[in-house]
Amino acid sequence: MDKYAYYKQAFAGLPMPYAYVDxxxxxxxxxxxxxxxxxxxxxxxxxxxxxxxxxxxxxxxxxxxxxxxxxxxxxxxxxxxxxxxxxxxxxxxxxxxxxxxxxxxxxxxxxxxxxxxxxxxxxxxxxxxxxxxxxxxxxxxxxxxxxxxxxxxxxxxxxxxxxxxxxxxxxxxxxxxxxxxxxxxxxxxxxxxxxxxxxxxxxxxxxxxxxxxxxxxxxxxxxxxxxxxxxxxxxxxxxxxxxxxxxxxxxxxxxxxxxxxxxxxxYAPGLFDYYASFRYQPAAGYAVEVVRRPKDNMVTCMSGGYTASGSAGPEKLPKPYLPEGVILTKLEGAGEVQTPLLCKEGVRLELGDPVYFRHAKAGELCERFKTLHAVSQGRIVAEYATYRGMGECFV
Ligand SMILES: Cc1ncc(COP(=O)(O)O)c(C=O)c1O
CATH class of the missing domain: 3.20.20.10 (Alanine racemase)
Incomplete structure (x- = not known):
């Protein structure tokens, strides 16, 4: 099963947005x-x-x-x-x-x-x-x-x-x-x-x-x-x-x-894809929901704009991860309440479908979500409270 179908099936029914750890x-x-x-x-x-x-x-x-x-x-x-x-x-x-x-x-x-x-x-x-x-x-x-x-x-x-x-x-x-x-x-x-x-x-x-x-x-x-x-x-x-x-x-x-x-x-977030000497597996991410289709090859998702800290540049934007073939638009990026995505040929998303993103940085994802849904072998096995979910916010 491809990774998109795998997560979609494992997390079916969860209200979006949600974060997960694989x-x-x-x-x-x-x-x-x-x-x-x-x-x-x-x-x-x-x-x-x-x-x-x-x-x-x-x-x-x-x-x-x-x-x-x-x-x-x-x-x-x-x-x-x-x-x-x-x-x-x-x-x-x-x-x-x-x-x-x-x-x-x-x-x-x-x-x-x-x-x-x-x-x-x-x-x-x-x-x-x-x-x-x-x-x-x-x-x-x-x-x-x-x-x-x-x-x-x-x-x-x-x-x-x-x-x-x-x-x-x-x-x-x-x-x-x-x-x-x-x-x-x-x-x-x-x-x-x-x-x-x-x-x-x-x-x-x-x-x-x-x-x-x-x-x-x-x-x-x-x-x-x-x-x-x-x-x-x-x-x-x-x-x-x-x-x-x-x-x-x-x-x-x-x-x-x-x-x-x-x-x-x-967690191996987005920025850690760009090192010559190693590659770890993308173990954490989040899902946002497709809620509208502004034109044929585009969908718009609810929320998604979880941008990383540091000097501001496009590499600090979250990365659309799954399904493959969806990309952020240059002008809107990942938005506060809405994120439009361009779908490459062959990618068809329906209203209510999830799109999975990876944060550019690792821990900052947990400041946006109260829990991480822990998935293993195709099913949710636990729900871990993040620091935020435990009522904490240290920086
Ligand atoms: C003092 C110190 N050591 C190590 C690290 C490395 O952490 P990571 O493995 O998350 O890149 C950091 C990250 O900012 C740091 O500030």
Whole structure:
């Protein structure tokens, strides 16, 4: 049976729009990612999953999966309340109440590590830790970007560009009574999060591939140098974190790296179709309903405009997925309440039919739907609440 007929039959009768996760594909992706990580552990990027039951399923699938990279302190506390442990905040946190709630969980024995990249972050956490008589574990975020004339290749996040900035912060933490240095992280976003097989851009793809190659070597050098110099200072790191879904094949080759973060590869959203070195299965999507036919070769669906974050470009639009042969129009894209679609020859959709889309990014899909209908072997086997469905909205 073709995939469109398969989903249409499995989800028959569900009111649209609805989101789904294909567990057979999700499990296949989890297997493939575990394999791609080689000897490294994989920490789950929860921002790219946003569903506790999916997080649990992946963690239980293989012991290569250990721990979660959370995106806010509130989210980390929520995950702690739901029984998750080994939580690394992927980004610096500032609000005292949320940090204080995490202090309570740490006091009860949970492993929760804060991300920092400057002395101000350190001092802020120290004050809260001192007030509560607790020690906070911290991880230093290392900048992995590279500047070329006219191009900042990478993301703007940490001001720790090298040893010159790392040394004073590390010294401060090692001398602190309230902080413990447990790890370092270098996220080479320009390798992990940038596709190098974008359609219609052969020249840009070549340039990006070349730049990525340089970045892979540079990131490895920076992480190795940081690890060696910190060890020479007496720091005993529990982990060295690198990468994302898009850099599993390069991050895993670095001897000093102990774990790689991955999230997007499990759902494999639209943007993850454009990497030369891997392809995971499209495990998540959503259905919208055909409600009108403005002309013979067109249909219009109700809703559908779930556009992804980041710099605005057509690649951030959701991708019509099934049936094959339906495309967005340039002028309207995916709309707030209506999405018109051009149907290629041979594609005939009736009113009430579903059209399946894939979001450009992974976790953002879950901000639009309260549940993911879990399908396996042709039938719905569960309905998983998303963070939104659990009444949560962290960012
Ligand atoms: C710090 C960090 N590590 C890893 C990732 C990779 O996540 P994913 O596998 O979803 O691309 C991200 C994504 O933004 C990140 O911010």
């Amino acid at each position: 567990l057979d594909m999700l499990d296949a992706n989890a297997k493939a990612i575990a394999q791609a990580a080689g000897s490294k552990k994989v920490r789950l990027a929860s921002k790219s999953i946003r569903c506790t039951e999916v997080l649990r399923r992946i963690l239980d699938s293989d012991k290569v999966y250990q721990g979660i990279m959370c995106y806010t302190a509130e989210e980390a506390a929520f995950l702690a309340r739901h029984g998750f442990d080994d939580l690394l905040l992927g980004y610096p946190q500032w609000h005292q109440d949320a940090i204080a709630e995490l202090a309570d969980w740490i006091g009860q024995g949970r492993s929760i590590v804060f991300m920092i990249d400057c002395l101000e972050h350190a001092a802020h956490l120290e004050k809260i830790a001192k007030d509560r008589g607790i020690v906070f574990a911290v991880c230093i975020d290392l900048d992995m970007s590279t500047d070329y004339p006219g191009l900042h290749f990478g993301v703007w996040r940490s001001p720790i560009h090298g040893w010159q900035q790392l040394q004073p912060l590390a010294e401060h933490i090692l001398q602190s009574s309230w902080l413990k240095l447990e790890g370092i992280m270098g996220y080479e976003a320009q390798v992990a999060g940038v596709g190098d097989r974008m359609p219609g851009s052969p020249v840009k793809n070549k340039l990006v591939s070349w730049l990525k190659k340089q970045s892979i070597a540079e990131a490895a050098k920076r992480r190795k140098e940081a690890a060696e110099k910190l060890a020479a200072m007496g720091a005993e790191l529990r982990f060295i974190n690198a990468g994302g879904t898009g850099s599993l094949d390069s991050s895993r080759l670095e001897a000093c790296v102990t774990e790689i973060t991955a999230g997007s590869g499990f």
